[in-house]
Amino acid sequence: MVRRGEKTLDESESIELLTAVDFSDADRQYPTALTIAGSDSGGGAGLQADMKTMEAHQVFSTTVVVGLTAQNTLGVDAAQPASVDMIDGQFAAVMADFDVRAAKTGALFDAERVKAVARNIREYQIQHLILDPVMVAKGGAALLDEAGVQALKSELLPLAELITPNIPEAELLAGMAIRNLEDMKQAAVKIQALGVQNVMVKGGHLSDTAVLDYIALGDEHFVLEGIKVPGKRKHGTGDTLSAAITSQLAKGMSLKKAILMGHRYMNQIIGHPLYIGHGHGPLNHGLWTDPNVFRKQLPKDAWACQFVVGLANVGESEQALVDIVRDACAAGITLVQYREKGGAEKTFDERLRIGKQLRDICWAYDVLFFIDDDVDLAIALNADGVHVGQSDSDVAEIAQRAPQLLIGLSVLNLAEEQESQKVQQYLSYIGVGPVFATTTKKDAKAPIGLKGLAAVKQASDLPVVAIGGVGESNAKAIRAAGADGLAAISAFTKSRNLVETVAEFTGKDIKENEE
Template sequence: MTEEMINTFPQTLTIAGTDSGGGAGVMADLKTMQERHVFSTAVIVAVTAQNTLGVQDFMAMPKQLIDEQFASLADDFAIKACKTGMLADAEHVHIVVENLRKYDFGPVTVDPVMIAKGGAALLADDAIETVKTELLPLATIVTPNLPEAERLTGMTIKTAADMRASAVKLRDLGALNVVIKGGHNGSDEVSDFVLLADGAEFWLSAPRVDTIRTHGTGDTLSSCITAELAKGASVEAAIRTAKDYVEAAIRNTIQVGHGHGPLNHWAYGEAHHDSL
């Protein structure tokens, strides 16, 4: 193989924490990216002891090891898009930001992970401001759920108008494109609000599936967006594909674990072989 042929396959990067239970975090990201036919790499920021019942413990990685992971990937791969997930605390948000400024890994999707499905905090309170001031200005897309959007904007979000206003605030903080996920609103239909960099805006809706097997939903959405961007899709097309992918992964459930079980990451591919 010639040098020109090396690194022609679309490659992605997830910068996040692990989930020993396999349903969220880096594990969900890698599964999703694989299903979307890109090659995925990872920078591990934290390691969790976790299952479908909750997070029992976690440990953040030392700065040197995080820096070395970034440098190692930059030396060998041609990463076309990346995403962030669990970043633990203000110090580690700053470490990740430093590296994203140092290396060009393409469009950055920020999933501002704060709380696990079981209620455990995955981002220290003092890190919220660091995310707002340092990470969001680097974001090509930010994908908060309603509680995360409230924390980032200082708003109470109850209505569709509130969702739109919060998206505008996140754009003002530096994110180019915003997806406000509506899964926490309790309605029969899950509606996400999308505000694009060019000012276009729209809603994406899907019927709510009556299940508690939704562990890793946010990770899966953001990693699917990242995979599509790496393949050259537009931001809007990547978001629409990711919405469909997550809806299929929730609807076609698998029975794993005693608590908030994982998504079925291969469900969409079984029905959409030709779209990959």
Template sequence: MVNETVQALTIAGTDSGGGAGVMADIKTMQERHVFSAAVVVAVTAQNTIGVQDFMAMPKKMIDEQFASIADDLKIRACKTGMLADVPTVEAVVKNLKKYDLGPLTVDPVMIAKGGARLLSEDAISTVREKLLPLADILTPNLPEAEELAGMKINDHDQMIQAAKKLQSMGVKNVLIKGGHQVESKESSDFILLENGNSFWVSSPRVDTKRTHGTGDTLSSCITAELAKGSDVETAIRTGKKYVQATIANGIQVGHGHGPLNHWAKIDKEGDD
């Protein structure tokens, strides 16, 4: 009976405002009936208006957190979020190689909703070269996909091209989020699977600025579903439905880019 309960791990930074990062990941996994553990790699002073400051954790503390979790828990899937700088990325990569933490979802967090940079410029190449080859699923938004793939993305054809380019870097499955295409009435994500199959998942746009933590929530929902044993496609479709529900059934918190409603429910999981 030891460790029978499904467990997942988030490797990310905190959000003192509660809407993104580790806080959003834990809330999401809990709502999806998965126990969430966390390796905190950075601490932010943050609210719905923006990021006022942040500090990366010392490498030793990152290593100790990984060791503590691996020594006691049974992690069935994990995800990365904000990784701050080169030493942090390298520490996380080292520990992901050292411990069996199940399939890895990489959410390449680079810039916060308010515009603050959460990944240093020199760390982008480290993520590209060392972290992406470990990823089972990569979930960039359009600006992040452009940065990692080294190309502009202005339409659906270029989203497909970028996904193929990212997959060639060692990523098994790629999900490029289309939420930044604001001229569209729908938010359309492109998914390229390891087996070569691909598909689009779309949802109607909701007229709201309460979308803080959307990427964290999607990637942590996918991670929770993978931990429960779902296949990649089902996990992605469930994640998309869950995020849509958290936006559509909004809550009123803060003066800026407000957080999602993490206790939102979805009727069916993984279906079209």
């Protein structure tokens, strides 16, 4: 849940549009991030937690080891920093070969190492730096001396896109005691004044029943509410959250959405720790690979209004495609499915370039972005999901290969719905149809009608989306037959008023869609 002051703010609030970038061969490389921190021999925090988190988010992790610790779940027994020459050497090796798209820091030990890290970040112009100002270990051991704190404030903090202090760290940075949400707000503003625009003050150390994190993104302030989990098996939570945010930035997400996704990830795993060791036990970082996590947390109307579209549907005009997707998202659709069929053949790189533009527009409006059939493209674009037909890719194989993807499956009738139950555990919804005759899809089968749609809906435990021949004139009847969503092409491309079309599809009045 997201709250702005006393007002609840849904996670569906629109996200800022990402800055357009040029495309090259680098865009086809696997998303890569860099963690700059100390090693935890116990495996629960530090570099080890960062790497596990990044892998859980399908991001390749590179490292700069700033120091070694001898620690376990009971505490830190010893710590030894790496030499500055070795820190410099690691930066040089990583940056010479890898396409690092985001980076984070952890324990940096002392002022000399802080300054060395800051110098390298400036030298290699590392973008999207998340600063996790690790100063005290979970067991209470100091991980950054006083001179190191001052160096962090003066050298490293101005280079960060976001800083993520917990309560003790925020108190140290802001120079004030923090006892409640109002104090967290004041501390965030004071930390911003030190030279970083975006601050996330984590409230897990406060004694409230809920965990409240205060986020200040420039002038936009809001609160994220999480669950309070009893017990001490929460080692490495700060590292894990900052690594999750870094991972999403490496995959191209905006900062706000990366924070929301990181917060969602923490809520998913913190209640299911690993029972290892005898002290502050570690988190279960791999739990995020559950393919049903996203589906369980989606709003009920996530499938309500789907726009299936590609260049062939807009006269092969790329600008027209971008414009109509943006207009449809602004009008209130809930999902865009990018589908290149029936027109001039496009190379993978062309579809990648076009898809990235459409994806960024969808994310700006918090609209789900799906790819039709092409799993490789969906993975490359970090799409929300992929939609496949009966003769397309195998659903179980998709789920195993890319568990982060939501999956929709087309079924024609009740028999195919019953067959789909074998892979139901991997599916987010089923697309049923054609319900009515359609000219958009040349190989479309005979329509099943409203009775056929109702029969499938009654038999299925999944959300059912009507496809084929869907338009404003029959939208109400389709919803009455039980459909959870409606998908169309020409109803949107030929619409004279997209806002009104969306209202007919969703059954909401125009004011509700605008909200």
